[in-house]
Amino acid sequence: MQRYLIAIPRPGAAPADLQMASEGLIADRVASTFFGAIQIVRTPETHFRDVGSGRFVVGRLDGEAKARTHGDDRDLAHWWGEIVTISIRSDGVSVYRDPSGRLGCFRVEQANQIILCSDWKFARALVGLTPDISWESVIKALALPQFLSRQTGLRGVCEILPGELVELTPESCTTTLLWSPADLTPERQRRRSTTPGAAASALRRTIVQTIGAQAKNYQRPILELSGGVDSSVLAASLAAVRSDFVCVNFVTASADGDEREPARRVARQFGVELIERVRDPARIELERSAAADQARPSARAFAQESDRISLEVAQLVGGDCLISGGGGDNVFFSSPAATPLQDRLRAGLFGRQTFRTMLDVADVADRTAWWAVKRALAGRRRTFRPSLDFLSSKAIGMVREQEHPWLDAAEATSPDLQVHVESIVQIFGPITGLSRAQHLPLLFPLMARPVLEECLSMPGWLWVVDGYDRSLARQAFADVLPADVIFRRSKGGLDHFSYELYRLNRETIRHMLLDGLLASNQLIDEVAINSELARTSRIKDYRFYRLLELVDIEAWARAVFA
Known part of the structure; x- marks a missing residue:
C-alpha cells in the first residue's frame, strides 16, 4: 500500500523525531531555504521520484498530462497518476494532489511542524497524533455521506481535495484549485459540432491508453467484472493491451445481484478466466469499520464481502492488483437530467438536432418529451439533497449546504457541465476507504485524469444519443462487446x-x-x-x-x- 508522511518543520524549529517503529520504512530529507530539512517517510511500495527543479512526485506516476491547468505552479500538474506532487522553492513549499484523488493527502498543523500524509493511521503511528472527533463534521457525513470536504471527521486534520494546490510559506498557508473542471469549458464548447462517432472513437482511445498505462506495472491484474456497461468497457479496454488478466464476478443469492450471464459472455468474448463468488451477508460484521484508519467515515459495511472475495481470488491466481469500474456511471454522465437539452437551447440551437436531443432526454429519463421541455426551461436543479431521515432536530439545524471547490468552479459554466461535475464529486466518498485497497493496489481507470478530462470535455447531448444513458461509452465499444451487454438498460443491484x-x-x-x-x-x-x-x-x-x-x-x- 502506498503510504507517506512529509514533515515540514516551522522556521526556527528543530526537525521532529519521527517514531520509526515499523521496519522497512524509507526516509528521505530534502533541504528547504526557509523550512530547513523536510523529512519524507514512505513505505517501500510508495514511489518517490525527483523530477528536477526542486519538484518531487510521490506515488505511482502513470503518464504526462495535457496542459489544462494555469498559474505559476501549473508545472506541478504536468503528470497524472496515483500521485501527490511537491515543489520546494526558495520562498516556500507547494503540494498538488492529482484530480483522481487515488492517493490521499491530509494536512495536520502542529506547533513545531506541518504534517502532510497519505492517511491518518500512518501519521498517528509516526508522530503520535491523538484522535479527536469533530462532531460538526460528522453531521455533514450524516447528511451527505457521499461527499468529501476539506474538513474531515477529526479535528485538526484537513484534506487537500483532488486537484487542489496548497502553498506553504513561513507566513501563510493558502489553498487554490489548480486543476479545475471549469478549465474544460472551451473544449466542451468546441466539441458541440463533434459527431457521436468521432467522440466515441476519442473516448475509446483514451480509456484504452489509460488502462494500459495503469496496468503496465502489474503481472496479473484482477478485473472486478459485474457484467454491466462500465466494467465491460474496462474488460474490452484491458483486452486491447494484454490478455493475462483474470475476472471476478460478485454474485448474490437474489436475482437483482446475479449478473453471471452477462459477465460470462464478456469473459468468453475475450477468452479470459472468470471466477464467480457469492456474497454472503451473514459474514459481514457491522461493528467493524473498514474506515477505522481513515480520517472520516467513508466505508460501507456491505463492501466487506467484495473486499474479501477480491483478495481471496487474487491470492488464488497470484493477482497483484485489482481493477474496478467504480465511477463509471458518474464519469459517463448516467443522469436523467434535462440539461443536455437545456444546453442546446441556451446555445440558441432550435433545429432538428435539438428536437432529437429532446426525445433522447425523455427516453433516458423514461418520461415524455413535454416533461423534457418543461425541465429544460425550468432551469437546473441540484442532483443531490441532504439526507435528514433519522437525524435529531439538533443535527438538522446544523446541516449546511455542501461546499466543494469543483462545485464552486462549475457554477460559472453551463448547467450541463455543472450536473456532470456534481455527479462525479459524489463518487469520491464511496470509492474511498475500501479495505481491499490496503492489501493490493486498487485501480479505478474511469476516474483517472485523462478519462475525467475526456468525459468532461464532451457536451451532455452526446451522452444521451439514441435515448441511452452513457451513450458514448456504449458506442465506443459496441463493435467488440456483445450487443445484449453493451446496450442493456437494466442494472444489477444490491x-x-x-x-x-x-x-x-x-x-x-x-x-x-x-x-x-x-x-x-x-x-x-x-x-x-x-x-x-x-x-x-x-x-x-x-x-x-x-x-x-x-x-x-x-x-x-x-x-x-x-
Whole structure:
C-alpha cells in the first residue's frame, strides 16, 4: 500500500523525531531555504521520484498530462497518476494532489511542524497524533455521506481535495484549485459540432491508453467484472493491451445481484478466466469499520464481502492488483437530467438536432418529451439533497449546504457541465476507504485524469444519443462487446442483499445506534429509529439503507476511540 508522511518543520524549529517503529520504512530529507530539512517517510511500495527543479512526485506516476491547468505552479500538474506532487522553492513549499484523488493527502498543523500524509493511521503511528472527533463534521457525513470536504471527521486534520494546490510559506498557508473542471469549458464548447462517432472513437482511445498505462506495472491484474456497461468497457479496454488478466464476478443469492450471464459472455468474448463468488451477508460484521484508519467515515459495511472475495481470488491466481469500474456511471454522465437539452437551447440551437436531443432526454429519463421541455426551461436543479431521515432536530439545524471547490468552479459554466461535475464529486466518498485497497493496489481507470478530462470535455447531448444513458461509452465499444451487454438498460443491484444484511442484524443495529456515540451526542432521532426497527419493513421503502448508513458512521466513531 502506498503510504507517506512529509514533515515540514516551522522556521526556527528543530526537525521532529519521527517514531520509526515499523521496519522497512524509507526516509528521505530534502533541504528547504526557509523550512530547513523536510523529512519524507514512505513505505517501500510508495514511489518517490525527483523530477528536477526542486519538484518531487510521490506515488505511482502513470503518464504526462495535457496542459489544462494555469498559474505559476501549473508545472506541478504536468503528470497524472496515483500521485501527490511537491515543489520546494526558495520562498516556500507547494503540494498538488492529482484530480483522481487515488492517493490521499491530509494536512495536520502542529506547533513545531506541518504534517502532510497519505492517511491518518500512518501519521498517528509516526508522530503520535491523538484522535479527536469533530462532531460538526460528522453531521455533514450524516447528511451527505457521499461527499468529501476539506474538513474531515477529526479535528485538526484537513484534506487537500483532488486537484487542489496548497502553498506553504513561513507566513501563510493558502489553498487554490489548480486543476479545475471549469478549465474544460472551451473544449466542451468546441466539441458541440463533434459527431457521436468521432467522440466515441476519442473516448475509446483514451480509456484504452489509460488502462494500459495503469496496468503496465502489474503481472496479473484482477478485473472486478459485474457484467454491466462500465466494467465491460474496462474488460474490452484491458483486452486491447494484454490478455493475462483474470475476472471476478460478485454474485448474490437474489436475482437483482446475479449478473453471471452477462459477465460470462464478456469473459468468453475475450477468452479470459472468470471466477464467480457469492456474497454472503451473514459474514459481514457491522461493528467493524473498514474506515477505522481513515480520517472520516467513508466505508460501507456491505463492501466487506467484495473486499474479501477480491483478495481471496487474487491470492488464488497470484493477482497483484485489482481493477474496478467504480465511477463509471458518474464519469459517463448516467443522469436523467434535462440539461443536455437545456444546453442546446441556451446555445440558441432550435433545429432538428435539438428536437432529437429532446426525445433522447425523455427516453433516458423514461418520461415524455413535454416533461423534457418543461425541465429544460425550468432551469437546473441540484442532483443531490441532504439526507435528514433519522437525524435529531439538533443535527438538522446544523446541516449546511455542501461546499466543494469543483462545485464552486462549475457554477460559472453551463448547467450541463455543472450536473456532470456534481455527479462525479459524489463518487469520491464511496470509492474511498475500501479495505481491499490496503492489501493490493486498487485501480479505478474511469476516474483517472485523462478519462475525467475526456468525459468532461464532451457536451451532455452526446451522452444521451439514441435515448441511452452513457451513450458514448456504449458506442465506443459496441463493435467488440456483445450487443445484449453493451446496450442493456437494466442494472444489477444490491437491494435484496442489503435488506438481508439489515434483517440479520436488526438487534445489532438497535444497540449500536441507540446505545452509541451518535445517540450520546444527540445527533440522531432515537424515537424514530426505534419505531423503524420495530416495524415490518419492506425492501422497496429503502429506509433500511439509511439505518445501515448511520451504523457505518457509528462503527467508524467507535473505532476512532478504540
